[in-house]
Amino acid sequence: MIKLSRVTKIYQTDLVETIALNDVSFNVAKNEFVAIMGPSGSGKSTLMHILGALDQPTSGDYFLDGQNVSRLSDDQLAEIRNRKIGFIFQSFNLLPRTTALKNVTLPMIYAGIDRHERQIRAEKYLKMVGLSDRMFHLSNQLSGGQQQRVAIARGLAMNPVLLLADEPTGNIASDQAAEILKIFCQLNDSGHAIIMITHEPDIAQYAKRVIVLRDGKIVEDKKNHHRLWT
Amino acid sequence: MDLIELLRECFSNLALNKLRTGLAILGIVIGIGSVIALVSIGQGSQKQVETQIQSLGANLLTVIPGGQNSGAVRGASGGGTSLTLEDALGILSSSQITTVKSVSPESSRRLQAVAGKNNTNTQVIGVYPLYAEIRKINLASGSFISQRDVDSLTKVAVLGATAASDLFGDSDPVGQNLRLNGQTFKIIGVAESKGGTGFNNADDAIYVPLSTAQKQLFGTNYLSTIAVEAKSKELMTQAQNEVGYYLLSRHHLSDPTNADFSIFSQNDILSAASQVTGTFTTLLSGIAAISLLVGGIGIMNIMFVTVTERTREIGLRKSLGAKKKLIITQFLFEAAILTFIGGVIGLIFGVSVSFILSKTLSFPFAVSFPSVFLAVGVSGIIGLVFGWYPAKKASDLPPIVALRYE
Numbered sequence: 001m002i003k004l005s006r007v008t009k010i011y012q013t014d015l016v017e018t019i020a021l022n023d024v025s026f027n028v029a030k031n032e033f034v035a036i037m038g039p040s041g042s043g044k045s046t047l048m049h050i051l052g053a054l055d056q057p058t059s060g061d062y063f064l065d066g067q068n069v070s071r072l073s074d075d076q077l078a079e080i081r082n083r084k085i086g087f088i089f090q091s092f093n094l095l096p097r098t099t100a101l102k103n104v105t106l107p108m109i110y111a112g113i114d115r116h117e118r119q120i121r122a123e124k125y126l127k128m129v130g131l132s133d134r135m136f137h138l139s140n141q142l143s144g145g146q147q148q149r150v151a152i153a154r155g156l157a158m159n160p161v162l163l164l165a166d167e168p169t170g171n172i173a174s175d176q177a178a179e180i181l182k183i184f185c186q187l188n189d190s191g192h193a194i195i196m197i198t199h200e201p202d203i204a205q206y207a208k209r210v211i212v213l214r215d216g217k218i219v220e221d222k223k224n225h226h227r228l229w230t
Numbered sequence: 231m232d233l234i235e236l237l238r239e240c241f242s243n244l245a246l247n248k249l250r251t252g253l254a255i256l257g258i259v260i261g262i263g264s265v266i267a268l269v270s271i272g273q274g275s276q277k278q279v280e281t282q283i284q285s286l287g288a289n290l291l292t293v294i295p296g297g298q299n300s301g302a303v304r305g306a307s308g309g310g311t312s313l314t315l316e317d318a319l320g321i322l323s324s325s326q327i328t329t330v331k332s333v334s335p336e337s338s339r340r341l342q343a344v345a346g347k348n349n350t351n352t353q354v355i356g357v358y359p360l361y362a363e364i365r366k367i368n369l370a371s372g373s374f375i376s377q378r379d380v381d382s383l384t385k386v387a388v389l390g391a392t393a394a395s396d397l398f399g400d401s402d403p404v405g406q407n408l409r410l411n412g413q414t415f416k417i418i419g420v421a422e423s424k425g426g427t428g429f430n431n432a433d434d435a436i437y438v439p440l441s442t443a444q445k446q447l448f449g450t451n452y453l454s455t456i457a458v459e460a461k462s463k464e465l466m467t468q469a470q471n472e473v474g475y476y477l478l479s480r481h482h483l484s485d486p487t488n489a490d491f492s493i494f495s496q497n498d499i500l501s502a503a504s505q506v507t508g509t510f511t512t513l514l515s516g517i518a519a520i521s522l523l524v525g526g527i528g529i530m531n532i533m534f535v536t537v538t539e540r541t542r543e544i545g546l547r548k549s550l551g552a553k554k555k556l557i558i559t560q561f562l563f564e565a566a567i568l569t570f571i572g573g574v575i576g577l578i579f580g581v582s583v584s585f586i587l588s589k590t591l592s593f594p595f596a597v598s599f600p601s602v603f604l605a606v607g608v609s610g611i612i613g614l615v616f617g618w619y620p621a622k623k624a625s626d627l628p629p630i631v632a633l634r635y636e
Contacts, residue, residue: 054630074553082552087549093546093549096543097247110551110553111551
């Protein structure tokens, strides 16, 4: 379902050329839960941006759901992000002073889904992440864990093929972090592909597969046999 | 995303941060309101000056002694010795003159007037009864100088409003006496205020019979002014010519450039006055331009800051699948809504301010549509451009860069 083939990303500043990703190839199947690990500067953020159609590779191809994303215009990329990818950011990125419900409906507004349908779906996904009693709370009235669960519900709203989480527990207290990861495992069990970027081995333990990056290259790609969630 | 959806989104965004929205609207209100208020105050005062001049009498010609060629040294105005009562009566009775309705011979000097303990230096004007009609003097009490007063040289006086209050305060002067040049005059009337100010204040005057003034007070047979009322405004030029040639022949002068008198029409005064008010308008346009600039920069700032502040939000919206055009459209709509609301309130604000000021300072209320269009137009365009530009800049950023924007 996801296929990266010889993806290279080079950042060009005035004099310095930084190779952020160097000839990276891997596939991710429909029911996988992958953790991408690596120290800072290893290229995992760059990889996440390419996987999220937020940035395009300098060379190589990225196929998402059969479509070559590395050759698309800005507006086509926006469409891909809207329909195929659910983002979960480290800093949640909810609209400030806006209800949880409204935040979840936002990607559906851009997809042109009608109001009534948006409402129904948003309620459904907020219920799924355990926030049925917080739908009309403003985003700034929620705890970090709750905000991240709103973000997950928002990520699910368009029923995307891929959930992409960037350090999803980085800004959350550890007891709430376990809660978030449990939700990820449940979503994966119900058939969502998840790619999660993290630098914490504890967090990576929830994934089925762990890819380790160093200096823009994959140095390890293995099944996780000590998975915390079964 | 259709239009209704977009508008709903815009309004809910504007409602989200009420302080920010309020400040943006306030900036636009002040920008537009101040321009409208300033310009309409200016135009109100201009109109006031014009009506004041009109109220002096629109069909009036003023003949004064002394030629218009100013090469030679001339005596002070009013001291000339070329116009006589016979000139004035001749203008009225001559068969050559067909366009004149009435004539008022006048002779005036500044004199010290004394009443009891009060005294004032004021303009004493010797008049015929027609003076009141031609100069549009209405009496507050008593009566004006009559033909009998003129014929029999009676010592009676009518006070202008300012002279009356200077000499008698709040008490009614009618029936009381005042002294001019050591002679006692009986006051028979008080004029209503004409509201004049500054030089030639019609309220600061004392009217006495012309004959009394010439023989008893001034010791002269000459006139300082002949006021001539034309039959209509359209006949002013013709009347000016008729009177001019009549006086030339009476004074045995053949060359008009040697005339020993000058004729001014109210039009001359009006055009001089409109030059003054024109200067006034220029001044006000300058003030308006500056306030437009200041208001515009205010709007520019607030729009720029509020939109730039939302760069992260733009990044988020883009990463959730909003297309660039949609984001720009949304921010443009929000700017348009702000500018519209601010514009309407600013319009009401500016008009009310000038209305209240015109009432308290008692000048005519005038709103000029060009200034309203200019204020609303310029501020509106500034509001739109500086709402649109940072939104365009932010949506041009890659979403990841916009998301990290601090």
